Amino acid sequence: MQYRRLGRTGIEVSEIGYGAWGIGGVQWLEGSDDEARRALNRAIDLGLNFIDTALAYGAGHSERIVGEIVRARSERIYVATKIPPKNRIWPAPQVPLREVFPADYIIECTEESLRNLGLEAIDLQQLHVWQDAWADDPEWLGALEKLRAAGKVRYFGLSLNDYQPANALRALRLGHIDAVQVIYNIFEQAPESELFPVCRELDIGVIARVPFDEGGLTGAVRPETAFPENDFRNYFFRGDRKQKVFDRVERLKMLLGAEAESLPELALRFTLQHEAVSTVIPGMRTARHVEGNIALSDGRRLSAGMIERLRHFAWDRTSGW
DSSP: OOEEEOGGGOOEEESBOEEOGGGSSSSOOSSOHHHHHHHHHHHHHTTOOEEEOOTTTTTTHHHHHHHHHHHHOSSOOEEEEEEOOTTOOSSOOSOOGGGTOOHHHHHHHHHHHHHHHTOSOEEEEEESSOOGGGTTOHHHHHHHHHHHHTTSEEEEEEEOOTTOTTTTHHHHHTTOOOEEEEEOSSSOOGGGTTHHHHHHHHTOEEEEEOTTGGGGGGTOOOTTOOOOTTOHHHHHTTTTHHHHHHHHHHHHGGGOSSSOSSHHHHHHHHHHTOTTOOEEOOBOOSHHHHHHHHTTOSSOOOOHHHHHHHGGGOOOOTTOO
16 A cells, blocks of 8 residues: 655545445445445555545444444544535535534534544544635634644545535635545546645645546446436436446547556546545445455556546536536
């Protein structure tokens, strides 16, 4: 396992972290708690030391499993979690901050997460949505300072709205944010334009999520693919999206060869290649997923020529698919 610095926190985190949404047991309907425990333990065995979860993942279920495993291990594992919007709207609409993150709510959610995790402090607490119009509002900053002063949160971060990587630049420049979480993959390359340069300038850690585009970049999504009822992917791949993803992935397969033998390898190596990225958090619900992903943390990078070819697969989905 290779390690990278999480920005100015100075923490050395595994460049492949654990995205724990999939073990929440609600939005994703495959797998089991026992499989999740095996996968988490296997990941730690292989050197992983960063886990990202959220209070909203299974109403705390993911946090409880993560906490159980972390408390039982002797290794130093860094845990990040997130405060859900009070109005439960993702992504954040243009509304006053107090409808989404009032100070007392931020503190209450943090206390609940600490109980779920069974830990004395959260290494990285994040707001699960964000609008940069809130940046100067003292409401969230006051809550942050109280939590830090009480020793309940070590560092603070933002989890950015899907496909809105520039919607945090004001907040980052205020100096209170230690890490930012953003979608970054072969299809979604927009963070490279504005967000990553600012993060490098200010030494802010970057957590790259959705490296496989919810499974689309693994080649597992075909026009006829059916997901379990109520599975999140039925929404994500609604309408003709499966066909559109499939068509692009078929062209992407033509790049496989010496630099990447499979689509998952190509996708994960692309996300790891950028110097601004501190850690990538693929969802891993089985030990097999863990072993396959962590095996790619070998220090090898894609060539400049391959990166240039992958530039042609950037896909602007801000105005629809």
